[in-house]
Amino acid sequence: MVPFWTEADLDAVARRARLVAFDLDNTLARSKQPMLPEMADRFSRLTRRIDVAVVTGGRQELVVSQVLDVLTPEADLGRLHLMPTSGTRYYRWRDGAWRLVLSHDLSSRDKARAVASLERHARALGLMDGACWGERIEDRGSQITFSALGQQAPEEAKRAWDADGSLKRRLAEAVQADLPDLLVRAGGYTSVDVMARGVDKAYAVRELAARQGIGVGDIVFVGDRMGPDGNDWPAVAAGAFGLRVDGPRDTLGLCEGLLARL
Known part of the structure; x- marks a missing residue:
C-alpha cells in the first residue's frame, strides 16, 4: 500500500x-x-x-x-x-x-494499428457517444492516447465519468488483445494509452x-x-x-x- x-x-x-x-x-x-x-x-x-x-x-x-x-x-x-x-x-x-x-516513438504502422483498435472497441463499448471536448484520439509520437471525453474535458466531468475504472479497463483489455506486441494501459481519469512494450x-x-x-x-x-x-x-x-x-x-x-x- x-x-x-x-x-x-x-x-x-x-x-x-x-x-x-x-x-x-x-x-x-x-x-x-x-x-x-x-x-x-x-x-x-x-x-x-x-x-x-x-x-x-x-x-x-x-x-x-x-x-x-x-x-x-x-x-x-x-x-x-x-x-x-x-x-x-x-x-x-x-x-x-x-x-x-x-x-x-511508435512506427507509423503501429500508430495506425493502435488508432484503428481504439476506435473500433470504443465504438463497440459506446465510448464515442456523448459530450466531447477536443480530440478523442491523440498521436503523441511515442504514445497513442484515447480520451473518452476529449483532451480538453473539464476535470469535474473526467472524475465523474468512470469512477470505478471499469470502462477504461474493458477498453484497455480489448485493445491489448489486438496488440499483444504493444503495451496498453488505462491512464488518467478517462484515458487509455498505447505505447511500446516495456x-x-x-x-x-x-x-x-x-x-x-x-x-x-x-x-x-x-x-x-x-x-x-x-x-x-x-x-x-x-x-x-x-x-x-x-x-x-x-x-x-x-x-x-x-x-x-x-
Missing part, C-alpha cells in the same frame, strides 16, 4: 531521497492547467536542493505550459528531468535549450536511476493514481518509494515539508 503523504516520515523520506519525481496532472497542477504561483515557487526552490523529475502521460507541450512557463527565476533548470508521454521521451536542459535525450513510468524511474548513478529506491515518486490500476503505480512497482497525494494542495504541503528538511 502506497502511503498518503501525511502518513510518511518526512525526515526519513528526506534522508533517502536522491531525486524526487512528480506526476503532473492532479499532482503538480490541475488537468491541463499551469501550476499555481505558490506551487511554482516551491517546485522551483526544490530544484535548488535536489534533482527533480516530471514524469507524465501528457505531451512535452503540456509540460512547458503547465510547469516550465511558470517557474520562478530561482529554478535550477540543470537539475530538472522532463519525461513526458509516460517516460517514452526524456529532455534535459543543455546549452540554453531543452534537448531530447532519448525517445521511443516503456512506461517503471522504465522512466529505471532510466533516471541509471543516468544519475543511483538506485531506483533512492527515487521518491509522488502521484495521485497509486493503486494497482493507476498510471503512477508502475514507478512504485519498479522500486521507487511512492507517496500518494490527492491533488496539488497536498503536493504543496509535501514540498514545503521536504524543503524544511533537505
Whole structure:
C-alpha cells in the first residue's frame, strides 16, 4: 500500500531521497492547467536542493505550459528531468535549450494499428457517444492516447465519468488483445494509452536511476493514481518509494515539508 503523504516520515523520506519525481496532472497542477504561483515557487526552490523529475502521460507541450512557463527565476533548470508521454521521451536542459535525450516513438504502422483498435472497441463499448471536448484520439509520437471525453474535458466531468475504472479497463483489455506486441494501459481519469512494450513510468524511474548513478529506491515518486490500476503505480512497482497525494494542495504541503528538511 502506497502511503498518503501525511502518513510518511518526512525526515526519513528526506534522508533517502536522491531525486524526487512528480506526476503532473492532479499532482503538480490541475488537468491541463499551469501550476499555481505558490506551487511554482516551491517546485522551483526544490530544484535548488535536489534533482527533480516530471514524469507524465501528457505531451512535452503540456509540460512547458503547465510547469516550465511558470517557474520562478530561482529554478535550477540543470537539475530538472522532463519525461513526458509516460517516460517514452526524456529532455534535459543543455546549452540554453531543452534537448531530447532519448525517445521511443511508435512506427507509423503501429500508430495506425493502435488508432484503428481504439476506435473500433470504443465504438463497440459506446465510448464515442456523448459530450466531447477536443480530440478523442491523440498521436503523441511515442504514445497513442484515447480520451473518452476529449483532451480538453473539464476535470469535474473526467472524475465523474468512470469512477470505478471499469470502462477504461474493458477498453484497455480489448485493445491489448489486438496488440499483444504493444503495451496498453488505462491512464488518467478517462484515458487509455498505447505505447511500446516495456516503456512506461517503471522504465522512466529505471532510466533516471541509471543516468544519475543511483538506485531506483533512492527515487521518491509522488502521484495521485497509486493503486494497482493507476498510471503512477508502475514507478512504485519498479522500486521507487511512492507517496500518494490527492491533488496539488497536498503536493504543496509535501514540498514545503521536504524543503524544511533537505
